[in-house]
Amino acid sequence: MAALKVGAVGTGGMFRGAHLTAWLANPDTELVALCDSNKEAAQAIADEHGIASVYSDYKEMLAREDLDIVNVCTPNVFHSEVSVAALKAGKHVFCEKPDAVSPQEAFRMAEAAKESGKVLMVMRNNRFRSVSQFLKAYAQNGHMGDIYTGRCGWIRRRGIPGKGGWFTTKELSGGGPLIDLGVHMIDLALWIMGNPKPVAVSGSTYTKFAETELSDSEHSAFGSKSAAGVFDVEDLAAGFIRFDNGATLQIECSWASNIEQETRFVELRGTKSGFSLTNEDLKLFTEIEGMLCNVQPQIAKKGNGHGDNIHHFVDVVLGRAEPIFKPDQGVDMIRILSAIYESAKQGKEVRLDS
The missing domain is CATH 3.40.50.720 (NAD(P)-binding Rossmann-like Domain)
Incomplete structure (x- = not known):
């Protein structure tokens, strides 16, 4: 061939x-x-x-x-x-x-x-991490019960990418860490939850570190910097999403904020169990034989999320696999992000049209 x-x-x-x-x-x-x-x-x-x-x-x-x-x-x-x-x-x-x-x-x-x-x-590379694949199967097979709430985010202490370049220019990027980092962790949470439909969103955005030159994140190397460039996007966004099945999700994304260290996290809570995924550290919280138990799965890290996503795409094109991602999921993602920006602008919750 x-x-x-x-x-x-x-x-x-x-x-x-x-x-x-x-x-x-x-x-x-x-x-x-x-x-x-x-x-x-x-x-x-x-x-x-x-x-x-x-x-x-x-x-x-x-x-x-x-x-x-x-x-x-x-x-x-x-x-x-x-x-x-x-x-x-x-x-x-x-x-x-x-x-x-x-x-x-x-x-x-x-x-x-x-x-x-x-x-x-x-690109939805986080779906292809070994720990993500485990959590998807764990939830899909009913071990979490009804997943009804959670929180997720990607927060940096100092990690503004390409300051003054297209990353920080809203006309080219569409926004700051919410549209840059939020896609990753919101998508992972929604995917494990079974992709419920968003119905309402509230959020706030802040720009407090536009003048900083400090960086402690390897990810800030992305993009070309420009000393004379534009910084008209947020450096932190927080929000709250309601879904059609009654579930809710809190989010926080930042390029810069006064925290201890850069952290990626997804926490979801179900009626049978919950989990906390912080960077690569996974813990499950459940009941076993009438006792409250914390379980720490030992998951071998395999492959590369970005590369595995592209290889999956090729398999779909060749008819060897069903797509893990559907375009309507992308539409819902951008509806969520846009509604958070609109909510921050209006100062109130924004309802999403069905």
Whole structure:
């Protein structure tokens, strides 16, 4: 079988650090084209890895009839534009998160995928961590009972990415840590809960550290900094989500706040048991033979979440797997994030249309 031909749009840090290796390693794909507004940077990657073609205009790349897959790694604001154009051109699409910067754009992506009959998948790498796979099976098999509430987040002490660049420019990013980090942990919580539908959201956002140059997070290396650039996004967001089944979820995301250390966490509580996942540390809380018990599973870390997500996408394209992610889940995610921003602006709860 001939390898699926892949073209990538956007060759910045996320592409180089999380996508490139996976495409090169997959035996069923061949990376044949790169596109970036900085053509010289894309050319350097192409020269290093023997990639034949480099473009500065993604529309020119999409005109190629031999492309099967388009990988979108642009700044957030262009995710939907490039994805929709690629789907309409008859290509399968794998897009970096977030899905889009507005619910309308996320919906356009989902509709374009439906109309084209092509696979659209957005990066959900945390679903592919070993501990996440365990928790999904644990909940799905009924061991948690009715999951009715929880909390999740990704909080940093000092870790603002690309300060002054597109990450901190709302016109290009859509927001700060909520849309950058919130996607990861909110999605993981919702996935384990069975993807309930959001019906109402309340939230607050803060910008308190726009002047800081301190950093203690390796993740702040993402993006290009600009001393003369813009910082018009939040550096902390907190929120509360209500779902159609009565469940609720608290969230907190920050690039900078006065805490002890950077932490990723998901805690969910069910009628049979609950769990706390803090970074890679998992604890289960349950009852066994009439006794309250804390259980600490020993889960071997396997694979790479980003790479495994891309390999799964390839399997779906080839008909070897059912998709772990559906575009309507992406629409719900962006509806949640947008409603938190709107709630922060209005100072009150925002109801979501069904």
